[in-house]
Amino acid sequence: MLPIRPLIAGAALAAAVTVPLALPAQATQLARIPVLTGIRAAHQPGLDRLVFEFRGGVPRRAQARYTGAIVDQATGRTVSAVGDALLRIRFERAGAGTVQARTTYPLPGVIQVVGTTPYHSTLTYGVGLARQAPFRVYQLTRPSRVVVDITTPYRTVPVRGYFLDTARYDAGRQPYTTAVRRPVIAPSTAYGALQRLFAGPTQAEKAQGLRFVSSKATGFSKLTVKRGVARVYLTGRLTGAGSTFTIADEIMPTLKQFxxxxxxxxxxARGHTQQPYGPSDSVPRSLEP
Known part of the structure; x- marks a missing residue:
């Protein structure tokens, strides 16, 4: 049986890392707020590098810490991010440009970056990670950047996740899914593949017409594999909404690759499925067309 873990886990809290970033010379200039212009991430040997690029200098201060939840200060609502650890990054005295509010990355550690509503010149981002690991925060100039290096001291293996291919679906060409590759931590490969599925496609994959059909599922609370049968317990108010394609059409090929x-x-979410016993596939009635 695979280990059972929640989709969004509260990592053990770590001491915050606060880095004053503004250069002394900047204090004498006319007050201006740096504006975030882009976020990018890439894997380097032994770490995932997350880069926040700004126009007009760097924010006065950056703070990063592991937390159990990301709260949108403007609305008071919790913002979800897919991962087993959640790193909160906060910039003081900074403005938000046209940056995606939620972005998925196909990296060993960084799964997803989500933003909250800017609040009193403070920007807060949540980084969903495959596992809690040491990190460091520092600045670079020309252009102005705040860099977060997150170590990846674990072995990963490639798996496939299956998303709706809108071009194939619109043309009526089966299968309606297209597979993408993701790195997951061994040995919990089925769990990792399902977790990456819920993170959705990357921006590049979205541009190719791939979509994650959630059927209003918000995640999964449990996954077990025993005697050839994988049992997935979804959360949220599931509905197929009369569609011939639902989240089940993504989950089944993603898990059957193993x-x-x-x-x-x-x-x-109530623990119901139509055929709970025997060697067969099964979905809850709410996902039927």
């Missing part, structure tokens, strides 16, 4: 999985049974 030799240990022959059948997939999907349960709703």
């Amino acid at each position: 030799p240990s999985v022959k059948w997939v049974k999907i349960y709703d």
Whole structure:
């Protein structure tokens, strides 16, 4: 049986890392607020590098710490991010440009970066990670950047996740899914593949017409694999909305890529599925067309 872990886990809290970033000479200039112009991430040997680029200098201060939840200060609502650890990054005295509010990355550690509503010249971002690991924060200039290096001291293996291909679906060409590759931490490869599925496609994959159909599922609370049967317990108010394509059409091929999985049974938040017993696939009634 695979380890059972929540989709969004509260990592053990770590001491905050606060880095004053503004250069002394900047204090004598006319007050201006640096504006965030882009976020990017890439894997380097032994680490994932997350870069926040600004126009007009760097923010006065950057703070990063592991936390159990990201709260939007403007609305008071919790903002979700896919991952087993959640790193909060906050910039003081900074403005937001046209930056995507939620971005998925196909990296060993960084799964997803989500933003909150700017609040009193403060920007807050949540970084969903595959695992809590040491990190460091520093600045670079020309252009102005705040860099977060997150170590990846673990072994990953490539798996596939299956998303709706809108071009194939619109043309009526089956299968309606297209596979993408993701690195996941061994040995919990089925869990990792399902977690990456819920993170959705990257920006480049979206540009190619790939979409994650959630059917209003918000995540999964449990995944077990025993005697060839994978059982997935979804959260949220599931509905197929009369569609011939639902989240089940993404989950089943994603899990059946593993030799240990022959059948997939999907349960709703109340623990119901139509065929809970025997060697067969099964979905809850709410996902039927």
